[in-house]
Amino acid sequence: LKTSTKITKEVISSIQKMRREMAALEVAMYNTINQENLIISKLDALSACIGTRPTQTVTVEVANTLKKDLNAGERVTICNLCNVTCHYPCGLAVTDSKVNCAAMSNGNCRICSKNCNWIHHRNDTFRWVSETNSIKMVPAELVKSCGDKCKNIEGAILKLIDDFCISQNQLIVLIKTLSSIQTELRKAARYEPKQLLAYVDELIEKSKNLDPSSVKKLQIAKKHLLMENDLLDSNRNSSADIH
Template identity: 30%
Template sequence: MASISMTERATSGSTGSNVDPSLTRHQAIEIHPLDNIKVDLNEEGTVRRWTVGTNNLKANKTVLLMGATGVGKSTLINYIANYILGVNFEDNKRFQLIPDEKKSQTASQTTAITVYEIFGHEGDRVPFSVTIIDTPGFGDTNGIEQDQLITKNLQELFESENGVHQIDAVCFVVREDEVRLTLTQRYIFESILSIFGKDIENNILALITFARGGKHPPPALKAIKEAGIPCSKEKLKFNITSFTNRSADPQIITDNKRSWAMGEKSMTKFINLLTTLETRSLLLTQEVLAERRHLEACIDGIEDQLKVTLDKQIELKEIQNVLKENKEMIEAQRDFEFVVTTNELVRVDSEKMATNCNNCEMTCHLRCPLAPQKLLFLCDAMRNRQCKICPGKCSWKDHVKEKVVYQMTPKVVKKTYNNIKVEYGQGLGGKITAEDVEEKIQSEIQESEDKGNKLLETSYKCVARLEEIALRPNPLTAEEYIDLLIYRETENINRVKKLQEMKAKALLISSMTKEKLEQGTGWVLKKMKGWTSHD
């Protein structure tokens, strides 16, 4: 068949091949790495594009593939590439689009998003060029922090000038034998769906791996439906073990041929679906991402205000106790010393860039990677070139991007009764009671709560907008999944602490309703004390 000449043309100048030494010349399959041009789309190299062939500006279809670690996604992508290049089962060569990086992967590579472009092979099989967005395996042993980095890299890809701005299909890769989605799988699917706008719903497909054939719907499709994941009913089944598996055993040869034919049939369906599905712009998805980032900045701001409120309450209780214990000294106008825990505002070096307000002396956005100093009005804390996080709602020009964060640090200090009188406005000649201190500190607490309430209102607006535009406004599996990770984590106390913080934020967002908003930050304080009271 002429397909071999097509594939040979695709690998001109190939650096070599790998052959299984255990097979005879007749049985062996040669693995040829596909020549490609590699370009990093961000400074870290975690969003990258690998291009096979030359862009001829003809019709193109873009698909995104995602799945848990171990579902065979990389081999499936290699199979899709070989189908596009015209490879048949009988051919003794296969082309490798995705190299085996497992042994040499760095931490950044495990979260890297790779865009594979295949140009110049439009023909009877595939009438258009194909772009495949490959996401690393979610739910890996590196934990939820890695999953968040993968999501961030996807955001960069969709928002980058040289990135991907439209999509034809979002594909979940899942094993056929999954009769019920695990909590991890549900978390993966929900997390990805939460990135997209509602207009993507009809473009979601399931690619079933390790399939055994047969006319009955794969159990995995039923599992996806029962989990409430929107997905096409099309049966797109692949048995990727047949990709490079060769044997002299007649039965294995027959099974492999049948598996390959099943894959080709599914690929024909897949290509036809891509032809009929409406190409979706990612503009609505970009708005979803922007709302989520602004919501995260608001939640961080609420956390800071809650910490101030709780710390003020602790300070109030300590001073009140001291004044009650020294009532006789106060009546006699005698000075006395005591110690109290107070908080000192300090600037702390940080590994990550943050957006700080020079006027309010506070950190308005932690982990701010996207907006450079001259474009700080694009920071997630900003709306209409004005910060929505700092109390002064200051202009973006009053902010600075630096590797420093403002923190309130607990400090035990010595004070005297005279210090307290001056501090609370009575002067050295007057008296001050526990009630006077309570009145003063309560006003400070109220001021802090008012700031938190404003952030809460902004957060609610983000949540309400996400309800309108996001495919998954609030992934309900997040808290359950984090509970599972906490249960599994037995040694790393700091990791457990971080997971508990993540769970608290997820709970806060999922609890955010109009009725709760009207109650102010009081309900948050009751529910989230464990979140904000850690050291």
């Protein structure tokens, strides 16, 4: 019974951990997509600036980072170096335990752009949020917003293209990681019902001697689990037939 209970708890714990990791990675994926949208907006604005007067304004999308206070009982993982929210909400309140945060993998963060080590992350009373606004800029302001090394429109365009390629690579890594975790999650989900059934069988045997009145309830519970397991097997077989 102890062995079966331990295995079942380990499986459930593993599933919960993977779901937390997927949630954190999905947020990072959407943040990366939003960043790419901002790059595209700047590229469009720079293209519109070509051949225009220096005083001609163009509309561009920009992101503003703001602090948002946490509600009572909420926790967060913030990167000290990147000043971004890497995991929210986080279940870990103590900064020294952030190595176990869902955002971390092998001690490094999978969310912040520099993949900083966990020691550079902390819990706090707020989280960083990004808001997108439309503003107007003249060409010189737009070029400067692309980086200090950008001296003209052409240089700014090349810089943004490089930034977009880097962002695309980050997005691909996130998608591959999500896919890998999802595969493991499906394996764990298929594994879990069998462990639960074994656990219920042991409970039934134990209850026959210790608490006979609960045997019938456990047997009913087992029937429901068997039905769920049969349904999962049926769905998997149907999917296999389709492919």
